[in-house]
Amino acid sequence: MSDAGFSSCPSIETRGFGKSVQVRLASKFYGDFAALKDVTLTVNPGEFLTLLGPSGSGKTTTMMAIAGFTELSSGAILIDENRIDHLPPNRRNIGVVFQHLALFPHMSVADNVAFPLRMRGVPEDKVRLRVRRVLELVELPTFGERLPSQLSGGQQQRVAFARAVVFDPPVLLLDEPLGALDRKLRENMQAELKRLQRQLGITTIMVTHDQEEALTVSDRIAVMSNxxxxxIGSPEELYQYPATPFVADFVGDSNRIVGTVRTVAGDTCTIVTAGAIECIGKKRNWDDASVAALVVRPERVLVGREVGAVANRFNGVIENVNYAGDSIKYVIRISREDTLVAKVRNAPHHSRLHVGEATVVGWGADDAVVFTPANSLGDYRN
Ligand SMILES: Nc1ncnc2c1ncn2[C@@H]1O[C@H](COP(=O)(O)OP(=O)(O)OP(=O)(O)O)[C@@H](O)[C@H]1O
Ligand SMILES: [Mg+2]
Known part of the structure; x- marks a missing residue:
């Protein structure tokens, strides 16, 4: 897409006008039930932060509180150090794309996008100019006269985005903006969203419960639960160094092996499972306890000829094979009580293993983390 069209409209193409957002000790009660409990987080100017978590974990509540559609029971919300939680939504100057805030069906695309400007009393000649430029930005310059029902799902999402950014908000909230799209379109839109957000420099908070989407588009991810x-951390931090078993489970796939603590030496811990499997990993957020959970990513589990002289090495039998195109997942039984999932790249040199086949499986001590129950949500013992 050419940038030429924006040269006389610096506000749309200028990066870096995003402002910081702070949520401080935010709580929201419905009767006795706490939908939010003391949530504190800071989003930096221009940053793309994703709220990730299971259904009911408080993601939408957080967004609604920032946007001003939900009043907090306690806590504060600041934009650029200024408290905004007493302001009505239309005075917070925040762009929103919420799943339930669909396009106005009876209005044309251009009128939909113009709506926030007309609400703000922007003169009509400026409105037309801005609408044209924003529709160019989302690559729908010729779609202004259509009705939303004449657009594809992805095009509707782009119009919703255009409507949210047309008034140059320094902050943008996206609650499951891509939820209704099929996988392929969703992936294209993720890249598109990221490009537009970068181009505009808007501080963006997005909600998703799709962890792959969160890992792809975010500068940082905040994982919520209950x-x-x-x-909160970069995708890599969360993936490589999950602080709790919940995060390890929720972000990426993981094997979780529960056992009794056998030895603790330096930064490693050895546990023994009910199936008499002895395995070792790195301690994480350690708290002395007799029972611990070792977590190892399926792609760190080596199988067959790949297994070298690693600290964890077991004989096993292939119990299941799941073919996923670019990768193959093996479920391998290593004791009467224990199975492991190994994810192997489907490379030409990989010789396929079959159900019932005996094999060797293993991983390095550095590739597994061991948590004690005190750091968990208490629900991970199978
Ligand atoms: N108006 C309300 N009255 C009572 N409880 C509510 C209300 N709104 C939300 N809740 C509860 O607050 C909790 C958090 O809801 P929220 O909508 O923030 O979840 P979420 O993380 O966005 O989930 P999802 O992924 O399903 O959208 C849920 O248990 C929900 O039932
Ligand atoms: Mg929600």
Whole structure:
């Protein structure tokens, strides 16, 4: 797409006008039930932060509180150090794309996009100019006269995005903006969203419960569970160094092996499972306890000829094979009580293993983390 069209409209193409957003000790009660409990987080200017978590974990509540559609029971919300939680939504200057805030069906695309400007009393000649430029930005310059029903799902999402950014908000909230799209379109839109957000420099908070989407588009991810923040960090931090078993489980796939603590030496811990499997990994958020959970990613589990001289090495039998195109997942039984999932790249040199085949499986001590129950949500013992 050419940038030429924006040269006389610096506000649309200028990066870096995003402002910081702070949520401080935010709580929201419905009767006795806490939908949010003391959530504190800071989103930096221009940053793309994703709220990730299971259904009911408080993601939408957080967004609604920032946007001003939900009043907090306690806590504060600041934009650029200024408290905004006493302001009505239309005075917070925040762009929103919420799943339930669909396009106005009876209005043309151009009128939909113009709506926030007309609400703000922007003169009509400026409205037309801005609408044209924003529709160019989302690559729908010729769609202004159509009705939303004459657009594809992805085009509707782009119009919703255009409507949310047309008034140059420094902050943009996206609640499951791509939820209704099929996988292929969703992936294209993720890239599109990221490009537009970068181009505009808007501080963006997005909700998703799709962890792959979160890992792809975010500068940082905040993982929520039960109305609380579990961990906040870059995609890589969350994936490589999950702070809790919940995060390890929720972000990416993982094998979780529960056992009794046998030895603790330096930064490693050895556990023994009910199936008498002895395995070792790195301690994480350690708290002395007799029972611990070792977590290892399926792609770190080596199989067959790949297994070298690693600290964890077991004989096993292939119990299941799941073919996923670019990768193959093996379920491998290593004791009467224990199975492991190994994810192997489907490379030409990989010789396929079959159900019932005996094999060797293993991983390095550095590739597994061991948590104690005190750091977990208490629900991980199978
Ligand atoms: N108006 C309300 N009255 C009572 N409880 C509510 C209300 N709104 C939300 N809740 C509860 O608050 C909790 C958090 O809801 P929220 O909508 O923030 O979840 P979410 O993380 O967005 O989930 P989802 O992924 O399903 O959209 C849920 O248990 C929900 O039932
Ligand atoms: Mg929600």
């Amino acid at each position: 109305g609380q923040l579990e961990q």
